[in-house]
Amino acid sequence: MSEDIAPEIVLSLEIDDPALADRLAALLGNIAGVRLAGPGEKATATIVTRDARIMPDDIALTQRELDVLALMAEGGSNKMIARQLNISVHTVKFHVGSLLDKLDATGRTDAVAHAARRGVIEL
Amino acid sequence: MSEDIAPEIVLSLEIDDPALADRLAALLGNIAGVRLAGPGEKATATIVTRDARIMPDDIALTQRELDVLALMAEGGSNKMIARQLNISVHTVKFHVGSLLDKLDATGRTDAVAHAARRGVIEL
DNA sequence: TGTGAAACTGGCCGGATGGCCAGGAAAGCT
DNA sequence: AGCTTTCCTGGCCATCCGGCCAGTTTCACA
Numbered sequence: 001m002s003e004d005i006a007p008e009i010v011l012s013l014e015i016d017d018p019a020l021a022d023r024l025a026a027l028l029g030n031i032a033g034v035r036l037a038g039p040g041e042k043a044t045a046t047i048v049t050r051d052a053r054i055m056p057d058d059i060a061l062t063q064r065e066l067d068v069l070a071l072m073a074e075g076g077s078n079k080m081i082a083r084q085l086n087i088s089v090h091t092v093k094f095h096v097g098s099l100l101d102k103l104d105a106t107g108r109t110d111a112v113a114h115a116a117r118r119g120v121i122e123l
Numbered sequence: 124m125s126e127d128i129a130p131e132i133v134l135s136l137e138i139d140d141p142a143l144a145d146r147l148a149a150l151l152g153n154i155a156g157v158r159l160a161g162p163g164e165k166a167t168a169t170i171v172t173r174d175a176r177i178m179p180d181d182i183a184l185t186q187r188e189l190d191v192l193a194l195m196a197e198g199g200s201n202k203m204i205a206r207q208l209n210i211s212v213h214t215v216k217f218h219v220g221s222l223l224d225k226l227d228a229t230g231r232t233d234a235v236a237h238a239a240r241r242g243v244i245e246l
Numbered sequence: 247t248g249t250g251a252a253a254c255t256g257g258c259c260g261g262a263t264g265g266c267c268a269g270g271a272a273a274g275c276t
Numbered sequence: 277a278g279c280t281t282t283c284c285t286g287g288c289c290a291t292c293c294g295g296c297c298a299g300t301t302t303c304a305c306a
Contacts, residue, residue, distance in 0.1 A: 074233070
């Protein structure tokens, strides 16, 4: 493709974990079009770790519940989620019910908020 | 000192500029050991832009809308919000409708998610 | 083999939600 | 004075949501 219209992307790292920072630096260091920022340099974008708040007992959510939860966070209705996952609306409701129970939420909005707070999902 | 068989690094993008996001996604998609996060997936690190977190001025929410939004994020129903703010359920619906419109959301859950993403509210 | 968990499906139903219509009252700006 | 914005309220109604009941299948584990 064209290489002259794409300005270089400068990335800066703001990562506490030195091992992760090293690995990212190594991986990103030799990609054409991407460069790591020098000290004090203004970067195009920054890579940060959103070191999740405490998620003590990694609330046991099943894979399917996580699927439904993710689509809920995208604003999907039960019908949309059902279509997306190729299951019936009843099944979606079943999983939503389990999520409300496990997350101790009063409704789907509360469930998404709780999950986001606990780092179960990323908004 | 176990030999960590370098777990895959999952990156999520929080970038407003779609062109930049596309370029980054394309560049990062071909690197071994790095993968982009799917919806709702927990990411190892997040790539953000400096001024990405500021809400565009044009999505100005009124004080009352912010009140309703905050209570929505707490999982409150229209009835609960009405009691909390000493207004009628109809008025709550009115503000919720304005929020859905301004935040370009499909429902109250989507509205809360959008607001949290844009930093309008803090979960 | 049985026992349990997970996923899936259905019906029923009260209540919540959101869109539509209509209005009124208070505050500030030109 | 007009005018605009925000906030407030009401009715009506189609749809969605969530809880309740019931069932089947599959698969891992004891």
